[in-house]
Amino acid sequence: MISRRMFIQSVFGAGIGVLFTGTYSRFLEPRWVELNYITININELPHRFEGMTIAQLSDIHHCQYVPREFVRRCVRKVNALSPDIVVLTGDYVYDPSYRASIFLLPVADELAELKAKEGVFAVLGNHDNKDRTSGALSERGIRVLINEHIALYRKNEYVFIAGVDDLWRGKMDLARTLKGTDDKPKILLVHNPDAIEMIKATDVDFVMAGHTHGGQVSLPLYGPPVIYSKFGARYAAGLFREGRTMMYVNKGIGISGFPVRFCARPEITLFTLRNKRIEEVVGQI
Numbered sequence: 001m002i003s004r005r006m007f008i009q010s011v012f013g014a015g016i017g018v019l020f021t022g023t024y025s026r027f028l029e030p031r032w033v034e035l036n037y038i039t040i041n042i043n044e045l046p047h048r049f050e051g052m053t054i055a056q057l058s059d060i061h062h063c064q065y066v067p068r069e070f071v072r073r074c075v076r077k078v079n080a081l082s083p084d085i086v087v088l089t090g091d092y093v094y095d096p097s098y099r100a101s102i103f104l105l106p107v108a109d110e111l112a113e114l115k116a117k118e119g120v121f122a123v124l125g126n127h128d129n130k131d132r133t134s135g136a137l138s139e140r141g142i143r144v145l146i147n148e149h150i151a152l153y154r155k156n157e158y159v160f161i162a163g164v165d166d167l168w169r170g171k172m173d174l175a176r177t178l179k180g181t182d183d184k185p186k187i188l189l190v191h192n193p194d195a196i197e198m199i200k201a202t203d204v205d206f207v208m209a210g211h212t213h214g215g216q217v218s219l220p221l222y223g224p225p226v227i228y229s230k231f232g233a234r235y236a237a238g239l240f241r242e243g244r245t246m247m248y249v250n251k252g253i254g255i256s257g258f259p260v261r262f263c264a265r266p267e268i269t270l271f272t273l274r275n276k277r278i279e280e281v282v283g284q285i
C-alpha cells in the first residue's frame with residue numbers, strides 16, 4: 001500500500017525528471033556539439049591523398065530555433081580543424097518557401113566563412129529550394145554538386161568528388177553523376193542515406209550523408225522512435241558498409257519538427273582518408 005506521502009514524493013520526483021529532461025533536450029543538447037573523428041580506408045587511394053581530411057557539416061536548418069550565432073560557432077569549429085575540404089550535405093534552412101527565405105542569405109553568409117585548403121562542396125536536401133539555395137551558396141564560392149562530379153587534383157593524381165540531387169525533393173541521377181569517371185576513388189555527397197540502395201550497385205568508395213538527425217530523439221535501450229527513412233532506424237547515424245561502399249550518416253547540427261534533441265547530439269565530423277592496402281599491411285605488422 002503506497003502512503004499519501006510516498007505518492008506525493010513519487011509525483012514530485014517524476015515532475016522534476018520531466019522538467020530536467022525537457023530543459024536538457026530543448027536548451028542544452030541542441031547546442032552541445034560533438035566532434036567525431038573517423039578514418040576511412042579507401043582502395044587504391046593515390047599516394048598524394050594519403051591523410052587527406054574532410055570536414056562534414058549537415059542539416060543546419062537555420063531558423064528561429066537554430067540561431068545564426070550557433071551556425072557561426074559551428075563554422076569556427078570546422079575551421080579550427082584545418083580540413084583539406086569541407087562538405088555540406090543539405091538542409092540549410094528549415095522552411096524553403098520564399099516567405100522564409102530571410103534565413104537563407106544569413107546562413108549562406110556564415111558558410112562563406114568556411115576555410116578549406118581545397119574547396120567547399122555542397123549538395124541540397126529536401127528542405128532546400130534548388131534555385132535559391134544553390135544560387136546563394138554558389139555566389140559565396142561554395143561548389144554545389146547536383147548530379148555532377150569534379151576531379152580533385154594533387155599534382156598528377158586525382159580523386160573524384162561527386163554530388164547527387166536530393167532523393168525526395170530533386171531528381172537524383174546517379175548514372176549522370178558518375179558519367180565520365182574512371183577507376184580512381186569516388187567520394188559521393190548525398191543528403192538522404194536511403195540512396196545507398198542504388199549507390200551500392202556502383203563503384204563509389206565512400207558516401208557522406210545527413211538527413212536523419214540521428215532521429216533527433218533517441219530513447220535509451222530502444223533507439224530513435226521516428227526516422228524519416230524507408231529503412232527505419234537502420235541508417236540512423238554512423239558508419240555503414242554496403243558491398244564495397246562505406247557510408248557515413250551525420251546527425252547534423254540543426255533541428256526540424258520539434259525543437260529538441262535527446263541522445264542525438266549535434267555533430268561535426270572530420271574524416272581522414274587512408275589507403276586501405278597500406279592500412280592492412282600496417283595492421284599485420
Ligand SMILES: [Fe+2]
Pocket residue numbers: 059061090091125127211212213252256
Ligand atoms: Fe534535415
